[in-house]
Amino acid sequence: MNNEIRKNRMTDATITVLKADNTPLANQELVIEQIEHKFLFGTAAFDLVPFTNGGYEGEKQEQARQRADKLLALFNAVTLPFYWARFEPQRGNPMTVQLKNAAKWCVEHHLPVKGHPLCWHTLTADWLLSMSNAEILQAQTARIQREVSNFRGLIDMWDVINEAVIMPIFDKYDNGITRLCKEMGRINTIKAMFEATRAENPSAILLLNDFDISPAYDILVEGCLEAGIKIDVIGIQSHMHQGYWGVEKTLEVLDHFSRFNLPIHFTETTLLSGQLMPPEIVDLNDYQVEEWPTTPEGEDRQAREAIQHYTTLFAHPLVEGITWWDMSDGGWLHAPAGLLRKDGSSKPAYDELLNLVKRECWISPTRFVTGENGKVQFNGFPGEYELTCAGKRGTFSLTKESASAIEVHL
């Protein structure tokens, strides 16, 4: 456990254990175990959509079930896909039912879900192209209203806007959202989308998300905040297909975005277990290969870098979530970015992250003995805890604020 993690992430608490008659449970041995973590260890898990909708058969379904088990063993949060082009390929025919099935499965398994994304120029609906900008704005807003309203209670966290820095100057192909953003400007587009989302689900956690880590993005965040847009979380992608950033660059990025004193999520974290993408590629989408194998050396490197990256981020007081992208090999760009190989077997990075998350960054069942006054001195990570003593069971929430006033009734 490094000192930064202890200082920035853990909380001291005095827990008073009380019996049914409200008197202190004195001099008793008990066990405290963390059952939920406030920090979001998440993953993109797009295959949960076919998995929960009869999209696989026979062996494929069994493999998907095994992947789901491995997901549940390691992660406590999930990102589900809402790319408009795929979610509603024909206007009026959205995949609401399928996504609801996937989201319900997540909620039943205590996995908070983030929807990704509500507004993005890439993979937006191509049927926007025949519209005027006023109609595009109306359709985009209505789309947000529909999804956010339909999924309220199932999905209360959204990447509202994806990649706004490049949005109005994206020039790979014509699309409705770039047209709209070029006319409205980035800040007004963001404002409109945030307001539409907020109106449908006032308590949802709303993210601005970008791959750009240059001053352009932190200036955009500043501009949005000065314009009165309430951003709940700053989302930073880190698709490291061209190599791990390293600690120094990661800390520098954190430093630039920390000045807003807002929570930060690392929303799309990619580390490869195979050959790296050549450095001269600017748009990662330009790198098209048929086969991109995982290799033993690559898997060792990936495991090392994953631990380093997660440890660096987990130690920073403003980071509240890290999402791995993707869970399995063969997703975006066919990259060997998974924690699982194509055959479903775990790579070293999976095993080592499991150890890091569930042992180093998680309070395993631990014995304590109460004092005369029924008190226990505790130090742990914010989250939900179970306390058991002689077959009796209580729970408590640990937050930074609750630290000195926790009472558990058995």
Next chain:
Amino acid sequence: MNNEIRKNRMTDATITVLKADNTPLANQELVIEQIEHKFLFGTAAFDLVPFTNGGYEGEKQEQARQRADKLLALFNAVTLPFYWARFEPQRGNPMTVQLKNAAKWCVEHHLPVKGHPLCWHTLTADWLLSMSNAEILQAQTARIQREVSNFRGLIDMWDVINEAVIMPIFDKYDNGITRLCKEMGRINTIKAMFEATRAENPSAILLLNDFDISPAYDILVEGCLEAGIKIDVIGIQSHMHQGYWGVEKTLEVLDHFSRFNLPIHFTETTLLSGQLMPPEIVDLNDYQVEEWPTTPEGEDRQAREAIQHYTTLFAHPLVEGITWWDMSDGGWLHAPAGLLRKDGSSKPAYDELLNLVKRECWISPTRFVTGENGKVQFNGFPGEYELTCAGKRGTFSLTKESASAIEVHL
């Protein structure tokens, strides 16, 4: 004359010439000549400070006088230096008198002056380092109030903030302005400086100026405008020590900044007549050479590129000024960036720019004949004109708005 210049820069006008008795001057030959241009063909001319303050002697003063003559022949605007470190090396001892002498000389020679810059992290006063951030803000604000107030009427155009994109993350050396901007944020720093400037000279033209042409800068402009900061002109540097941008990149930059529909000045235009700086240099200040000669091939290239760059910019409807940086060789970085060689002789770029500005982009004395109604159809560049007919003389202003309602009384 290219079509874009004709379309975007020139104005049709019907001029009615009237005699003293207010009747039309019919069927008379007359000559119209442009005497001032609304477009600012400017140059940095820091040596006007020693020139107007007895800083040169003998031959040096004569050379400075010749440079000043060449300046007056080509340019109609000047940028004078207000780098805080040099303007007030000892607190309380500003070079107000010297700069006033230089500014007065400019105004006497019909050259509007821009002061550069009021707030910048580079070349800021080093005595800020012993202050708290609150004291730095107070000193910087007081500095703005003093200069803007002292020079009102002499200098009514200011680069208020220089290089705000990099300001809070500048890490070459500690300085008071970076500290301040890191704490306040870019937008709030800009807001404070613009407000201080505006309060002292409400009708002054205030620029935000930056070398950054990435989305970071146009997002910053958007953030400032959304935050209610009134920017009069967007200033774009173009120090092309590493090579001419070319037309395509120039048009792309113009495209990104045009969406604000604000006037644009190219505030610091450098094209070399010698070897280019290697492309791997990121901060131009890192390139330190003792000798950087001008060469015959370099001078030919510089002339070609200067004409291309000025023509591209002059054709764009939002560009309202271009400032050459520097007038003579051996200025910043010792670069062969001048239009004049160190011995004061003109390079081809000077002669060709003189031809472009005073012939192509300027209405030379031209003969017209009035009709029965005393009218003349005219097409010219916004600015001031002189009309002479049989020894009599009148003047008129051509603006986009005045075009159809110009009357000249002889």
